[in-house]
Amino acid sequence: MAAKAYLSLNARPRAIVQVMDQMVADVRRARRQWSGLFLLLPVLGIIGFLFLMIDQATPYTGGGFACMGFLFWAGGAALLVWLLVRRVSLPKEQLGVAREVLFTLRDDVSRRGRVTGWLDLTGPRQHSKLARTGRTRSGRTKYYYRDPWFQVKIKLADGNLLRLTLIERIKVKKGYVADRRHQLKARLVVNPSLYGIGPGKRPPGLQIQDHILTLQVQQSQPFSAREVLSLLKGMYSHLRTQPGRELPAEPPA
Structure with a gap:
């Protein structure tokens, strides 16, 4: 069965990554014991x-x-x-995405900055994650679940504030998953003393208002770490450093 893992995040990226690696090591150890008893x-x-x-x-x-x-x-x-x-296992895809994102952003977090939020690997089919219900044509109840399984807020070294949420949505009818969607939400509050918003074509799902960039993307397949990081990089590509200003040089978090 899948391990019911939930991490409340309030630490530096390196510390969180170490905890994730320890979780994987513990599950592997338990599986070796399980194999011996089998x-x-x-x-x-x-x-x-x-x-x-x-x-x-x-x-x-x-x-x-x-x-x-x-x-x-x-x-x-x-x-x-x-x-x-x-028998236990961890959702490797979700844990791997969260770990890779935090590991990649570790040097972009300010020295005194922390990553706050959560990593919820308990699964979407829970009453607390039930968004709404409906009826099929035959009169059966169908259930819509919304699972924001990874959500973080990060104060970056350049003064920007990043919020990132990965959401899984499923529709269940007759006891099985009839539809599954994956959604990414990102919000970047820009440090106006360092950045301005540059010209350029905005991709679908990106909205810019004042110094706030908001991105929403939805797809049928789970987001890979590379896709998440690429979308965040795309948001940053719309920023232009203010004349005469330089990026702060801080030691890694």
Whole structure:
């Protein structure tokens, strides 16, 4: 089953990345333990079969060996159920995207700056994430879930303020996911003492008002880290450094 991981973020990027790496290491360790216990299943099955064979070969045991064999099989079945329930994994794609974005932006955060927000890997199909309900043509209920699974606010070294949210939207009807959409929202509050807004064609989804850039993009496939970083870079391409001003040189966070 997927691990119910939720991280409340309020630290420097490097520290958050270290926590993410530790999460992955813990899951790998648990999976190795799970694999070792899984090897016991055929052993229990063979032992149970041997006891049944002994019971057949010695008819005057009163079925004691057969009972022992069935007990080993029952123990194997219980162990199998326990292992299936305890098997854990992390949503690799989502965790990988969040890690890569924060790792790439680590040197763009001011020395005293922190990344605040959350990384929610608990999944979208929860009552707290139910946006609305509707009816199908047959009268069945359909459910619309909205899951902002990654949201961060970052004070950058150049004085800009970046807000980034990755959202997964799903529509569920008849118990299965009928539609899935992925949305990116970004908001960049520009430091006016350092930047101005330059001319240029605005891509779809980008709005500029005063010194605030807002971007909304939606697609059917999950956003990769490269796509997220490329969209953020595209927002920055509309900024122009004010004459006579230079970017601040700060040590990495």
